């Protein structure tokens with residue numbers, strides 16, 4: 001039997017909202033029968049700055065390397081927004097992929113995004129949209145979430161996420177935790193993404 005398709009979930013998280021959501025996305029990927037690992041990009045802020053920002057210790061997951069992009073059939077990127085776009089830490093990681101781009105090493109893979117903002121209107125969609133350019137340049141097929149989970153229609157309470165991917169709202173002081181509905185949306189994203197990757201990998205092997 002051929003090995004399970006691989007999806008690497010690569011995150012940057014300062015206050016663990018994205019890590020929590022990544023665990024739900026991972027759960028969905030596993031439900032789809034896909035091998036799913038969580039990794040994090042290297043931090044670029046000093047310990048002194050992290051302390052001033054009251055950042056807790058990083059989650060206990062390995063540091064991502066470029067091989068983690070190459071070896072995967074699909075990649076899901078997760079990060080909290082910075083001024084409506086990805087954080088510099090993640091950009092530094094992706095900006096080191098020039099050599100892979102030159103070889104077309106990431107073409108024919110799949111990519112998706114999940115995100116976190118402080119407020120409802122803090123730029124969830126712009127964060128996703130401005131990340132899609134990386135997928136386009138690498139020839140990675142971007143997989144949106146669509147309105148695949150009914151919680152995305154909920155207007156009775158704050159629910160992060162959109163057609164672009166799952167998401168959470170952290171509040172300005174980080175006090176709001178990922179809600180059950182947001183976790184369920186994360187599971188849906190993982191499951192749907194995993195199903196697409198699995199179907200493609202099986203088709204290629206035929």
Ligand SMILES: Cc1cc2nc3c(=O)[nH]c(=O)nc-3n(C[C@H](O)[C@H](O)[C@H](O)COP(=O)(O)O)c2cc1C
Nearest residue numbers: 014015016017018080081083084116117118119122
């Ligand atoms: C420099 C900086 C810029 C930020 N810009 C935004 C922003 O544009 N919109 C927003 O809603 N939140 C913004 N935030 C809040 C972060 O997105 C929030 O802390 C993050 O989503 C929490 O996720 P995490 O716990 O996984 O790090 C910003 C935070 C920092 C430190």
